[in-house]
Amino acid sequence: MDKSLRKAVIAGNWKMNKTPDEAKAIINEMKPLVADADCDVVLCVPYIDIFAAQEAAAGSNIKIGAENCHWAESGAFTGEVSAPMLKAIGVEYVIIGHSERRQYFGETDETVNKRVRAALDSGLTVILCVGELLDERKKGVTMEVVRSQTKIALQGVSNEELDKIIIAYEPVWAIGTGETATAEQANEVNHAIREVLGEIYCPKCASRVTIQYGGSMNAKNAAELLAQEDVDGGLIGGASLKAEDFSVIVKAASI
Ligand code: 13P
Numbered sequence: 001m002d003k004s005l006r007k008a009v010i011a012g013n014w015k016m017n018k019t020p021d022e023a024k025a026i027i028n029e030m031k032p033l034v035a036d037a038d039c040d041v042v043l044c045v046p047y048i049d050i051f052a053a054q055e056a057a058a059g060s061n062i063k064i065g066a067e068n069c070h071w072a073e074s075g076a077f078t079g080e081v082s083a084p085m086l087k088a089i090g091v092e093y094v095i096i097g098h099s100e101r102r103q104y105f106g107e108t109d110e111t112v113n114k115r116v117r118a119a120l121d122s123g124l125t126v127i128l129c130v131g132e133l134l135d136e137r138k139k140g141v142t143m144e145v146v147r148s149q150t151k152i153a154l155q156g157v158s159n160e161e162l163d164k165i166i167i168a169y170e171p172v173w174a175i176g177t178g179e180t181a182t183a184e185q186a187n188e189v190n191h192a193i194r195e196v197l198g199e200i201y202c203p204k205c206a207s208r209v210t211i212q213y214g215g216s217m218n219a220k221n222a223a224e225l226l227a228q229e230d231v232d233g234g235l236i237g238g239a240s241l242k243a244e245d246f247s248v249i250v251k252a253a254s255i
Pocket of ligand 1: 013098170174175176177178214215216217235236237238239
């Protein structure tokens, strides 16, 4: 498997942080710091920040994404936002299946699959999150969990559509805890995800898919994680809220 077949993608996930004014300020700070990146740079921001973020990022190499989308095109789904709505305002990326959505908002592998389908139908690039709970890792079922999440999320997704899929392996126990998976653990699971993709599609197709690691990735540990053969980028929470730290991660992915 050749790492050079795929472009590294560093994506920030701001979660429920920042007002539009704060979004503008941090993006203006980030722009010069990431201008020379030799990787794709994406910021997935709260819906309310999308316009401000797009305005601030205009003309730069920072692309703006959303943190979720509903599976229906429109309808009686109070509080939700659809994929065509995101597409209509120029959004390019959307995170689907984040563990916080699964844990706190009742998302299942099946709803994740429906949202992936809707996002692809609208031409969005999906950042699909998979990852095991601490209890699942302790019980030794990490690979089974991640394999099954990946397989179900991608049901009905064609070979050609794989170009619009980025997978983020995010062990739940490493999110926001300061406890990062070791580089070996991250690479091992990312490799297993690539194997599943090889089984569903073909090994050559799998070798082109960007598979990120996420979970307490920061300015200090990014280089080691990103140097792994099967780690093609990062999905960054806390450190994406700090321009300097985020730019160090972007630089680490650009080597
Ligand atoms: P942290 O980087 O804050 O651990 O969050 C990771 C994450 O959930 C990104 O989606």
